[in-house]
Amino acid sequence: MTNKIENSVSTNLKNDTNTFIYDYIIVGGGSAGCVLARRLSDCENITVLLIEAGADDNGLDRIQRPLRWLENIGSPQDYLYRYQPNPILNNREIYAPRGKVLGGSGSINAMVWARGNQNDYDSWAEAGNTGWDYESILPLFRKIEDWDNGENSIHGKDGPIRVERPEKLHVIDAAAVKAGISYGMPYMEDSNIPAPEGVGLMSMNIGHGRRSSPFEGYLKPIIDKPNLNILTDAKVLKLNIDNGVCTGLIYRKDDKEVTVAAKTEVVLSAGTFETPRILMLSGVGDAVELKNLGIDLKVNLPGVGKNLQDHPLISLTFQLNQPLADLTYNLGGINYYWKSSPDLIKPDLMLIPIQYPILTQELAAKYEVPDNAFSVFVTLIDIKSKGYMKLTSSLPDAPLEIEPNLLKDPADFQAMVKAVELCMDLTQEPDLNKIIKSWVAPDRRLKEGHLAEFIRNGCSTYFHPVGTCAMGKGPDAVVNNRLKVIGVQKLSIADASVMPQITTSNTNAPTIMIAEFAAEVLLGTR
Ligand SMILES: Cc1cc2nc3c(=O)[nH]c(=O)nc-3n(C[C@H](O)[C@H](O)[C@H](O)COP(=O)(O)OP(=O)(O)OC[C@H]3O[C@@H](n4cnc5c(N)ncnc54)[C@H](O)[C@@H]3O)c2cc1C
Structure with a gap:
């Protein structure tokens, strides 16, 4: 399986400036990124590059075996983020795990499969996000699932994610x-x-005793497709934005920095903390904050990094x-x-x-x-409490300041x-x-x-940070209801960061649904 996870991109995919070029580049191979890589590369005439900062999971037993999920916390597959000391919680530093592996947090999480309440989505739509009401997104949840009791009006069968009850x-x-x-x-x-x-x-994304994750269900079955390249251990540092158009990006692998170009779209799926980091490092964010960090402004989007919510x-x-x-x-x-x-x-x-x-x-x-x-x-x-995440420096590996205000x-x-x-x-x-x-x-x-x-x-975290690149219409919106970054062409976001308000549930199933939504928008079927 791993022979397709490459150390370099194909040499036949270069443009006239000798830059590697793809139709789509997906940043981050987590819950959302695996879904997008699958849905886009299912179209044979589209070339897709998936760039993931973590490594292949190499079939690790503690990732695959549901009983062992807790062992992934604090492992090499965990980013080990810390929330700011918070006086409400006696200034304790709260540790926030996130998956650093092909499969992302979807490969280290607890496998509770929960969509949330219909009111969650109806509220998103009422806030101006047309197309996100429960009735409109229900077909996406059905498409994702292989439900243990077959198909009915709310569940699907034969989808990539097996969902079982005890x-x-x-x-x-x-x-x-x-x-x-x-x-x-x-x-x-x-x-x-x-x-x-x-x-x-409880519904669980567990199939026949194994984790049924976006990596296992969506990506692994198509990993050998010739139109899909997957780079692991490669960190995206910055987007290239010229005259308001995202033309590609720069990633670092083995201490070398490489530029790749995207003909159609770059999709950020690096998660709630890293998607806003990449935007800010690329000059998309709050003008004052970026100026203070010495980052050249491309688009003033004050909402980048704001609206952080966690359960x-x-x-x-x-x-x-x-x-x-x-x-x-x-x-x-x-x-x-x-x-x-x-x-x-x-x-x-x-x-x-x-x-x-x-x-x-x-x-x-x-x-x-x-x-x-x-x-x-x-x-x-x-929840009502909201917080933020901020860069502490313009260096791509600097610690983040993360304050969800739990x-x-x-x-x-x-x-x-x-x-x-x-x-x-x-x-x-x-x-x-x-x-x-x-x-x-x-x-x-x-x-x-x-x-x-x-x-x-x-009190600590239920592991559900979302919302730092919120979808919406107001001055703090980062993406519109089609998940396009406001003010930048050819750039979308599809991950947990776009949720305007956190769902009243665990967040993996909603994130996978968001990625399915994004794929349909990009492929012109929604
Ligand atoms: C310990 C734990 C338990 C959880 N339990 C549950 C649960 O039981 N049920 C549930 O529904 N939800 C649960 N969650 C939450 C759920 O897993 C997440 O909401 C969901 O996986 C978020 O998906 P995402 O695609 O937004 O981000 P992620 O899945 O985190 O993916 C982001 C990916 O981007 C990569 N990346 C980041 N920066 C870069 C970069 N610069 N370049 C390249 N790649 C990059 C990361 O390595 C990662 O693979 C849990 C989470 C954790 C951590």
């Missing part, structure tokens, strides 16, 4: 479902219905009354979607029991964690308190209560000041 629940998950029902929640066989609410089976997560940990035997799937199997207040139009809380203890360093230092402990991921999925808006902090209270209430329901031997972190039910302090020391 056949058998782990003892923790079985008890958690019963606890949700006795608490008063509706039961969902399918958590990807248009408006999920209640407790239900906050805190885990509560409990000791099971038996060994944590026979771990299953991605260490999960069910999820709760619930509202912190009944008058909300959609659930703002998501809880997932995890068959493993996961604590921040601060909580791990405070509480003793027994071997048979498990955690519940408690997350806020509808829980900064008081409404978010209050909702997180409600989320933790919900988790504590669920553990009091008879079916969960009877399998819990003791509380670990926290070691007892907390209230008010103690609960707030627990959140300040325990």
Whole structure:
């Protein structure tokens, strides 16, 4: 398989200035980039170059085997980003993993397959992004999926991503479902219905016990196509923009800088932190910020790097009354979607029991964690807080300043308190209560000041940064509703950075949908 992942581009693809030239160049081979490379190179008469900063995954078992996904965090396939110390969270530095490998974060993530609420997309459209309402994008979700129960009005079959629900629940998950029902929640066989609410089976992009990722499902089957070249270990440094037209780019591989040209389009799919970095290094961004960094301005787009959003997560940990035997799937199997207040139009809380203890360093230092402990991921999925990412220098490898402002808006902090209270209430329901031997972190039910302090020391990221090159119409928009960069011709963005508002779900399925949308626009079928 890897023989197609080349160290150099084909020499027959040069133009008259002796520059390598392709119809399309895709920057970043992550969740979105793999989809675009597939859809574009499916047209035999189109030449495509995919440039990825990370290496081939070489069939790494911890990438392919769902139970091992946590081991990828902090591995050589992780960028190891840090969020700025945030006073709301006791100035702790929060560690934000992102995939640095062919397959990107889609190859290191937890494989929860969640599309979000129909209202998420209808809100995008209502904000001026015509064509992004739920009804318009539903066919794309159906096209992506190979759903475990075949085709129906919302699911597809034979798509590149296998989506399965658990056949058998782990003892923790079985008890958690019963606890949700006795608490008063509706039961969902399918958590990807248009408006999920209640407790239900988790959908996972897992096929026959293996990760079903954009790399495995979209790219790997066509890796040998003659019209597709894939460069790995190659970092794009800068776009070439002449008179408002993106003509190509410069990448670095093996310490050499190489220019490639694009006849039709360059598509940025380098993810929420690196797509805006590439734009800014190329002179597209906030005029004042770029001037301060000594970068020549090409287009003043103040929204580049703004609007950063991420879901906050805190885990509560409990000791099971038996060994944590026979771990299953991605260490999960069910999820709760619930509202912190009944008058909300959609659930703002998501809880997932995890068959493993996961604590921040601060909580791990405070509480003793027994071997048979498990955690519940408690997350806020509808957020008001927004932040930014900034360059700290004009050098392409300089650290980024990343500040999502997790829980900064008081409404978010209050909702997180409600989320933790919900988790504590669920553990009091008879079916969960009877399998819990003791509380670990926290070691007892907390209230008010103690609960707030627990959140300040325990809150981190649910791994979903989005929004730094938002689609829209206003002065902070970076792309339009066709994903074209405003003010630059022949340049599009397709990745999680274009989300104007984060979905109330995990973000991989929405990102893959965005890439499918972009491919259809570029191929003229949407
Ligand atoms: C640990 C973890 C767990 C997660 N769990 C889930 C989950 O269970 N479910 C879910 O839905 N979502 C989950 N997510 C989030 C989800 O994986 C991401 O939202 C999604 O993969 C983002 O896709 P993307 O294409 O925007 O970026 P990425 O998939 O991150 O791809 C960006 C790619 O661009 C490459 N790149 C960056 N800069 C350059 C450059 N200069 N030149 C060339 N290449 C470059 C990167 O190496 C990377 O491969 C998780 C994420 C992480 C990190």
